Amino acid sequence: MNVLVLFAHPRIDRSEVNVVLARTATAIDGVTLVDLYAEYPTFEIDVEREQHRLADYDVIVFQHPVYWYSCPALLKEWMDLVLEHGFAYGEGGTALEGKVMFNAVTAGARREVYSHDGGYSYELKDFFVPFEQSARLCRMRYLPPFALYAAGHARDEDRLDDHVNAYTALLSALVEDRFDIDQAESGGGVSGGLDELIVAEVE
Ligand SMILES: Cc1cc2nc3c(=O)[nH]c(=O)nc-3n(C[C@H](O)[C@H](O)[C@H](O)COP(=O)(O)O)c2cc1C
8 A cells, every 4th residue: 555644743853753753654665755844834735736645645644743632733734725625525525535544643741641540631542533533524544543652751761763663564564555454443543552453474
């Protein structure tokens, strides 16, 4: 499958983890990464070009840091403008039908904070329900977020390499059609049990 990573980070010069993850995605054959803030620094999105680009891909990944329990502004702008009625949803809006979509995110807070008993009262996937429902409206298949928690501590705590490897494994398996999308959809997503979701290559 062809994988498109729409990457959104407004301050890549200050990024510690997304910059590494973006480089990782770019290096994988079959994955195309688009740096939205680099392409549209003034927020003037070329809607036709973006809609046209989507046609070539089976998997759309929104890669971004979690900002205010959601995504950076340009990605929201992209959704507002590109996912038009008649293109992505509504009558005749079938351009995205059957494609897979998920958010690959980094969060400042720790996993336990994103829980019913933690400081944020909800799990990370609960904050991403607007993305899930948007994907559904566009007749896409939505997988819960692939997340790196406590991103600012990941390197010091020796978790960054594991996450980078998991991202590589996930994107490669998607490209090579070795990823069990049905199970990821029904079994709570791609963050836990990734190994079980990547089907070994048949010799
Ligand atoms: C404007 C802004 C809003 C943020 N909002 C959240 C948030 O809602 N939840 C959270 O866990 N982290 C939040 N953070 C922390 C970022 O998610 C974290 O710094 C980022 O994922 C680290 O990735 P980077 O090194 O690529 O920048 C926020 C950071 C900024 C600058």
